[in-house]
Amino acid sequence: MSQGLVLLSLLYFLLVLLALALLIRTSLSARLKTLLIVGFVGAAILSQQGWKRMAGWPTRAELPERFLYHAASVREPNAATGDAGLIHLWATELTPDGPAPEPRGYELPYTPEDHKQIQDARERQRQQGLPQIGRKAGPRNKSNVVSDNKRSAGAANFSLADLPDPALRAACDSTPDTPYFPLASGHRWIYDLHEANPLGEKTETFEITSAGPRERGGDTYWLRRNSLGTEYWLKLDGGNIVRSALRTTVELEPRDDAVARTVLPIAPKLGDSWEQPSQPFILERAVPFRERFLHHESVRFTLAMKITAVDEEVTVPAGTFKHCIKAEGDALIHVLADPRLGGSEVVVKHTEWYAPDVGLIKLQRVEPLETTQIVGGEVTMELQAFER
Numbered sequence: 001m002s003q004g005l006v007l008l009s010l011l012y013f014l015l016v017l018l019a020l021a022l023l024i025r026t027s028l029s030a031r032l033k034t035l036l037i038v039g040f041v042g043a044a045i046l047s048q049q050g051w052k053r054m055a056g057w058p059t060r061a062e063l064p065e066r067f068l069y070h071a072a073s074v075r076e077p078n079a080a081t082g083d084a085g086l087i088h089l090w091a092t093e094l095t096p097d098g099p100a101p102e103p104r105g106y107e108l109p110y111t112p113e114d115h116k117q118i119q120d121a122r123e124r125q126r127q128q129g130l131p132q133i134g135r136k137a138g139p140r141n142k143s144n145v146v147s148d149n150k151r152s153a154g155a156a157n158f159s160l161a162d163l164p165d166p167a168l169r170a171a172c173d174s175t176p177d178t179p180y181f182p183l184a185s186g187h188r189w190i191y192d193l194h195e196a197n198p199l200g201e202k203t204e205t206f207e208i209t210s211a212g213p214r215e216r217g218g219d220t221y222w223l224r225r226n227s228l229g230t231e232y233w234l235k236l237d238g239g240n241i242v243r244s245a246l247r248t249t250v251e252l253e254p255r256d257d258a259v260a261r262t263v264l265p266i267a268p269k270l271g272d273s274w275e276q277p278s279q280p281f282i283l284e285r286a287v288p289f290r291e292r293f294l295h296h297e298s299v300r301f302t303l304a305m306k307i308t309a310v311d312e313e314v315t316v317p318a319g320t321f322k323h324c325i326k327a328e329g330d331a332l333i334h335v336l337a338d339p340r341l342g343g344s345e346v347v348v349k350h351t352e353w354y355a356p357d358v359g360l361i362k363l364q365r366v367e368p369l370e371t372t373q374i375v376g377g378e379v380t381m382e383l384q385a386f387e388r
Helices: 003-024 030-055 112-128 166-172
Strands: 066-075 086-095 104-109 132-136 158-162 188-197 200-216 219-226 231-237 240-247 255-265 273-278 301-316 319-338 342-355 359-370 374-387
Touching: 066 112, 086 112, 086 132, 112 132, 112 158, 200 231, 231 255, 255 273, 301 342, 301 359, 301 374, 319 359
Parallel strands: none
Antiparallel strands: 066 086, 066 132, 086 104, 132 158, 188 200, 188 374, 200 219, 219 231, 231 240, 240 255, 273 301, 301 319, 319 342, 342 359, 359 374
16 A cells, blocks of 8 residues: 555544544434444445555455456566566456456566466467456465465466457357358468569468457458458358458558459359459569569459369368369459560469368469569468467
């Protein structure tokens, strides 16, 4: 307790004692005097407890059984100064009737287990944007306030885990059945992404996570987020899964696509076809400097996509998958590849394989072109691991 709170408490008790002294000297009945005395003492205790809350300092009371985690500040132990370390946790209690109206700060002794819980929760929040629910760990001292020497110095004080946004719980309970393109939150796809063209080749890891439903403009969207931080806003439109907006790391709100692009039919069948707006993946200018056409608005085209197989067996680093569907598409684009020879035609070939209950397991894009100024190549993306 701060010195200010101690002083306020002493002054209040002095006022209560003065009131009691005056009360004793009055001619009121004994029963009324007793009631007033009990009332004064009770008011003093309640006021002292209320001042603790008003002060805004973290409480050393026990954590609630269940709480919504907001943030934490960690002070690690320092052997040189003898500091045992400290953790300040900002949380909202979760009761059977719902969350408490206001969050509260809690002061906890440092443990490596708690520190790791906080680090992991921060990483999950950064990658997936999911709220974190906390649970108090283990039995503690039965009193409301726990002294330092009665707290366990090595065991975890709490555990943290993902919690879907409470406002979206109803939507979460009604996740649509999209077997070849899972939309529920908590999925994670890790891919090997390989690029090759006449200027060189490289392989890197690319990740996608599903973040579940979001409400926007009265519609339900399903979020996916890649390892670059870009969010894809998907929705169900008729019999198709379509991407209608995206948000990059520098945008505060999702940006609607000029034309919603169909990703895949909800229940794909052999022969299903659709058009899909796209852009070059690997086509790039070679001289006088290297520049990808990926973000050039002048080089846009539409793929004519079609389900060409529904029972393929596909092997990728993550394993062998059966009963896969295959979607193929192509488009013809024109580029001014050489000012002396004029324009060149590029026949873009795009192929995707989807496994049931997993989603996209392989993608191949071929953009064949090799001139003195502009070159194409091939991009392959294969599933390395899948988590749900």
